[in-house]
Amino acid sequence: MADGVQRLAALQDIDVMIRERRKEEELGFQLGGLEDLEKARAKLTSEIDGRALRLYERLSKRYDRAVVPVIDHRCLGCSMAVPTSQRKSGDDRRTRDVVTCESCGRILFFI
Numbered sequence: 001m002a003d004g005v006q007r008l009a010a011l012q013d014i015d016v017m018i019r020e021r022r023k024e025e026e027l028g029f030q031l032g033g034l035e036d037l038e039k040a041r042a043k044l045t046s047e048i049d050g051r052a053l054r055l056y057e058r059l060s061k062r063y064d065r066a067v068v069p070v071i072d073h074r075c076l077g078c079s080m081a082v083p084t085s086q087r088k089s090g091d092d093r094r095t096r097d098v099v100t101c102e103s104c105g106r107i108l109f110f111i
C-alpha cells in the first residue's frame with residue numbers, strides 16, 4: 001500500500017474510534033482516552049499531504065468510510081469496477097499516491 005494512502009486509512013481508523021468513543025461518552029460511559037486519540041489524530045494529520053487530507057475530510061463528510069479497499073478490481077465502497085487505467089500510475093485523477101474511485105469518489109487502496 002502506498003505510504004500516503006496508508007496514513008489516510010490509519011486516520012480513518014482513528015476517526016472511527018473517536019466517533020465510537022464520543023457515542024459511548026454520550027451514553028454516560030466514562031472511558032477516557034479521547035484526548036489520546038485526538039493527539040494521535042493531530043500527529044497523523046501533520047504527516048499527511050495537504051491536498052490528500054482535504055480530500056479525505058471532504059469525503060468523510062459524505063461517507064462513513066472515505067478510504068476503501070479495491071478487491072477483485074472493484075471499489076468496495078460502491079461495487080463498481082475500477083478501470084485498468086486507474087490501477088496504473090500516470091492517471092490524471094491521481095494526486096501523488098492517492099487514487100479515487102471514478103464512480104463514488106472514495107479514496108482507493110489496493111490490497
Ligand SMILES: [Zn+2]
Nearest residue numbers: 075078101104
Ligand atoms: Zn467507488
